[in-house]
Amino acid sequence: MTLLQILVYASLIVFLTGTIVKAVKLARMPIHLRWELYPIPREKSRSLYGGSYFEEPDWRTRPRQFTFAGEIAEIIMEVLFLRALYRNNRILWYFSYPLHIGLYFSVGFICVLFVRSLAPIAVFNSEGIPTALLTKPMNIVMVSIGVIGFGLGTIGAVGLLFMRLLKADYRRYSLLSDYFNLVLLIALFASGLCAWYLADKSFTHIEEFTRSLIRFTAPADAPYLVRAELVIAAIFLFYLPFTHMTHFMGKFFNYHRVKWQTQPSIPGNEVEQQAKDALGRPLSWSASHMEAGKTWSAAAFGTGEDSGKNPE
Numbered sequence: 001m002t003l004l005q006i007l008v009y010a011s012l013i014v015f016l017t018g019t020i021v022k023a024v025k026l027a028r029m030p031i032h033l034r035w036e037l038y039p040i041p042r043e044k045s046r047s048l049y050g051g052s053y054f055e056e057p058d059w060r061t062r063p064r065q066f067t068f069a070g071e072i073a074e075i076i077m078e079v080l081f082l083r084a085l086y087r088n089n090r091i092l093w094y095f096s097y098p099l100h101i102g103l104y105f106s107v108g109f110i111c112v113l114f115v116r117s118l119a120p121i122a123v124f125n126s127e128g129i130p131t132a133l134l135t136k137p138m139n140i141v142m143v144s145i146g147v148i149g150f151g152l153g154t155i156g157a158v159g160l161l162f163m164r165l166l167k168a169d170y171r172r173y174s175l176l177s178d179y180f181n182l183v184l185l186i187a188l189f190a191s192g193l194c195a196w197y198l199a200d201k202s203f204t205h206i207e208e209f210t211r212s213l214i215r216f217t218a219p220a221d222a223p224y225l226v227r228a229e230l231v232i233a234a235i236f237l238f239y240l241p242f243t244h245m246t247h248f249m250g251k252f253f254n255y256h257r258v259k260w261q262t263q264p265s266i267p268g269n270e271v272e273q274q275a276k277d278a279l280g281r282p283l284s285w286s287a288s289h290m291e292a293g294k295t296w297s298a299a300a301f302g303t304g305e306d307s308g309k310n311p312e
Contacts, residue, residue, distance in 0.1 A: 004230060005213060011234035018241025023249050030281060031274040032258045040260045041070040052262065060266070075255055095159030102153025102189060109146040113203065116142055117210040143203055147196060153189035157182050181243060188236050191229040199223035206230075 039050035044065040046052060053059050077083055082100060086093045116138050161182040164170045200206060205222040209230065212219035222230075240246065265271040279297035286292035290299050 001216070002219060004209075004227060005219065007234045008213060008230060011237035015237040015241055019246065019249065022241055022246050026250060026253045029253075030278040031271070032261070034261070035259055037259050040262060041074040042066045042068060042260055043262075044070075054262075054264075060264075071256065071260060075251060078255075079251065092160075092163065095156050095163060097156070098152040099156025099160060099185070102149045102151070102156055105145045105149025106153060106189075106192075109142060109149050112138060112142040112145065113207060113210055114214075117207050117214055139202065143196075143201075146192070146203060150189045150193040150196065154186060154193055157185040157189060161186065177243070181245060184232075184236060184239065187232050191225070191232045195223070195225040195229040199225040 038052060039047045040052065041047050043052060044067045046055075047070055053062070053064050056062055082093060082097055085096055161179065164174045164178060164182070195206075196203065200223065205220075205226045206229070209219045209222060209226070263269075263271050265275060279300065280295050283290055283292050283294055283296065283299060
């Protein structure tokens with residue numbers, strides 16, 4: 001096993017572990033502050049005009065009718081087209097959209113690459129059709145989406161970096177990590193584009209390396225640009241779980257459990273208990289009107305409690 005293989009294996013383990021840990025952390029966060037934003041796609045027959053089941057005078061006694069299909073469709077439209085960004089910050093969308101589409105295509109490239117790498121191993125046809133006839137179309141698809149993904153990703157990341165550098169409004173709210181993230185994304189996409197154009201036009205070398213990972217065998221020698229591409233990809237996977245770029249997971253929690261959560265707080269139900277638990281959490285910050293160490297309930301009700309007990 002080569003050092004490059006060990007690096008890639010380790011980056012995959014860190015990425016998967018970090019992503020799972022982040023998802024569990026998000027799932028266990030306390031109840032959010034109710035936003036009451038409408039329209040809510042899950043509201044059956046009312047979402048078109050921004051209505052709610054709260055319109056009914058006796059809503060407490062009626063079963064709530066929700067459609068999760070509408071919620072899923074709305075999330076898909078947001079993920080695929082970034083509609084909120086398009087409506088609220090069009091100039092930023094012009095570069096953010098190709099960056100995200102580049103990422104989607106790159107993920108698709110990895111999936112096709114993985115399946116393509118399995119082609120010589122698996123038996124795809126029991127009638128004896130040559131494997132090459134089955135895998136050639138897949139190779140065309142792999143090359144196409146790989147090049148498109150790398151190209152769009154590079155354009156989007158470079159555009160966003162220049163916007164943060166040149167526009168005062170963006171510089172004011174940009175952290176050093178924001179610039180580093182974009183530089184790393186540029187390196188990731190551009191290295192893939194350069195490796196394809198200068199050293200691996202059919203992605204043969206990257207495919208052989210992937211096959212060696214699957215089989216746990218020593219890889220064939222690859223050009224320097226391909227190895228550099230793999231190192232940068234491994235660094236990116238190491239780094240990703242510890243950044244705000246994991247917002248790809250936060251989409252579900254933000255929409256499903258924050259923006260569109262309309263379950264009422266009724267005495268004795270789960271929402272009331274979650275609210276009580278949140279009020280019992282200690283404050284980790286202080287201000288003129290808030291004292292660190294007290295519970296939210298003590299601060300909110302102006303009591304001297306600091307033990308987490310909630311006033312009845």
